[in-house]
Amino acid sequence: MAITFPKDYFALTKTITIKGTASDQDGDPTLVRVDVKIDDSSWIVATGTPSWNYEWNTNGESCGVHTISVRSFDGQAYSLQKSITVKTSNGEDFPHGKGIWITKIWSLDMSISELIQMCSSAHISWVCIKCGDSDSNWLTPAHAMCTWIHQQGYSDFSQIISQFANAGINVYAWHYTYSEDLYNIPDVSEVDVSIQILDTPGLKGLILDPEANFKAPRPYSPSWEDSSTDKALAEQEMQQIRSAHPDSFIAYSYLPCFNYKNRHPNYPFREFGKYCDLYIPQAYWHDWKLTPKDMVRSMEQNWTAFKRDCEAAGEGICAKYILPAGQSYNVVGGEITNFCNIIKLKGYTTLSIFDWDHMNTGTWNAYASFSFDG
Numbered sequence: 001m002a003i004t005f006p007k008d009y010f011a012l013t014k015t016i017t018i019k020g021t022a023s024d025q026d027g028d029p030t031l032v033r034v035d036v037k038i039d040d041s042s043w044i045v046a047t048g049t050p051s052w053n054y055e056w057n058t059n060g061e062s063c064g065v066h067t068i069s070v071r072s073f074d075g076q077a078y079s080l081q082k083s084i085t086v087k088t089s090n091g092e093d094f095p096h097g098k099g100i101w102i103t104k105i106w107s108l109d110m111s112i113s114e115l116i117q118m119c120s121s122a123h124i125s126w127v128c129i130k131c132g133d134s135d136s137n138w139l140t141p142a143h144a145m146c147t148w149i150h151q152q153g154y155s156d157f158s159q160i161i162s163q164f165a166n167a168g169i170n171v172y173a174w175h176y177t178y179s180e181d182l183y184n185i186p187d188v189s190e191v192d193v194s195i196q197i198l199d200t201p202g203l204k205g206l207i208l209d210p211e212a213n214f215k216a217p218r219p220y221s222p223s224w225e226d227s228s229t230d231k232a233l234a235e236q237e238m239q240q241i242r243s244a245h246p247d248s249f250i251a252y253s254y255l256p257c258f259n260y261k262n263r264h265p266n267y268p269f270r271e272f273g274k275y276c277d278l279y280i281p282q283a284y285w286h287d288w289k290l291t292p293k294d295m296v297r298s299m300e301q302n303w304t305a306f307k308r309d310c311e312a313a314g315e316g317i318c319a320k321y322i323l324p325a326g327q328s329y330n331v332v333g334g335e336i337t338n339f340c341n342i343i344k345l346k347g348y349t350t351l352s353i354f355d356w357d358h359m360n361t362g363t364w365n366a367y368a369s370f371s372f373d374g
Helices: 112-121 144-151 157-166 190-198 229-244 269-275 292-312 333-345 361-368
Strands: 002-005 015-021 033-038 051-057 064-073 082-088 097-102 124-133 170-177 205-210 249-254 278-281 325-327 350-354
Touching: 002 082, 015 064, 033 051, 112 124, 112 157, 124 190, 124 350, 144 157, 157 170, 170 190, 190 205, 190 229, 229 269, 249 269, 269 292, 292 333, 325 333, 333 350, 333 361
Parallel strands: 097 124, 097 350, 124 170, 170 205, 205 249, 249 278, 325 350
Antiparallel strands: 002 015, 015 051, 033 064, 064 082
16 A cells, blocks of 8 residues: 655645555455544545545644555455554644834843734734754854843743733744755754754744745755755755654745746755745745736735646645735835725735834835724
8 A cells, every 4th residue: 555645744725636456465366445643533445546636625623643554455354554644734823913123132122022012012922032043053052142031031932922811812933945054053953943943842833934035055045945955955854853843833935936937946945845835925026026916916916826747746735825924124104004005906915014023114104003803
């Protein structure tokens, strides 16, 4: 017995086709059927032998970890079972409502109580705080973020999370990754840092920021687009993170996939997509010299093309839900309001801006005053 799709620790949404192959362990070429079951449910007969498939609507399942099991029957005896573990996400664990990204929380020049008060006044329901950079875990002692946490009177990041939670605000973490260990910290890898961050009690999830730095070659500026081998590396790293945290919410954020075949042929969109619950395109209109409206339209058109290509290749699960993030730097308040209006009119369930660190009075007031329930 073999399950050829999905693989262990894939993150699944909507309806997917479970596929596999079967043969009689006694050498008899005749198979009567193949059975499939999800978790502890009843066995269901799949379609076909020795190649078989089964349509599974994951939206009908609870959000979280599930076990897919299969067996074959030759008319006399059942084969040994084959099982894999997958994560389903029906949107319950997605960020909802208004969110804000924070890069260096210790540099905002305010106490945690002042920060939470500003979030509450702006009706922000979630924050995404940077907690790592490559193999550097910002939650470890001696880092500026950990020092700031202690200065606030708390022992660790989980207590900061609790303060936000008491105000009804969810906390996500983000981790900037480079496809290699940038700082060469002994006995710590980039993957280790992602896993350690996810170990934090109370954290709602992790958003990976696997960037591509175009201006310099390795080893000076490592990038997820240096070579096609990074696709295999991305899959390897995601397998490790998922195996450690199969039930956690994990997303990734990167540039919109504009003309991805030509502009980003080596970027592992599909590899990250297989294991992540969500994709957060960085809809930074000013960086692309576009209006917010044109930015979102182009982003959606390109994502639709990417999704179509994935489905044609039998890899539809790689194209996950998208929840775009806007920008706060090099823009004015009116642009942020326009972006927010577009996201709201299009029916997205969350709205977020990167990042608080670059906000000024005008951009903050525009975002804080915008009404968005998600």
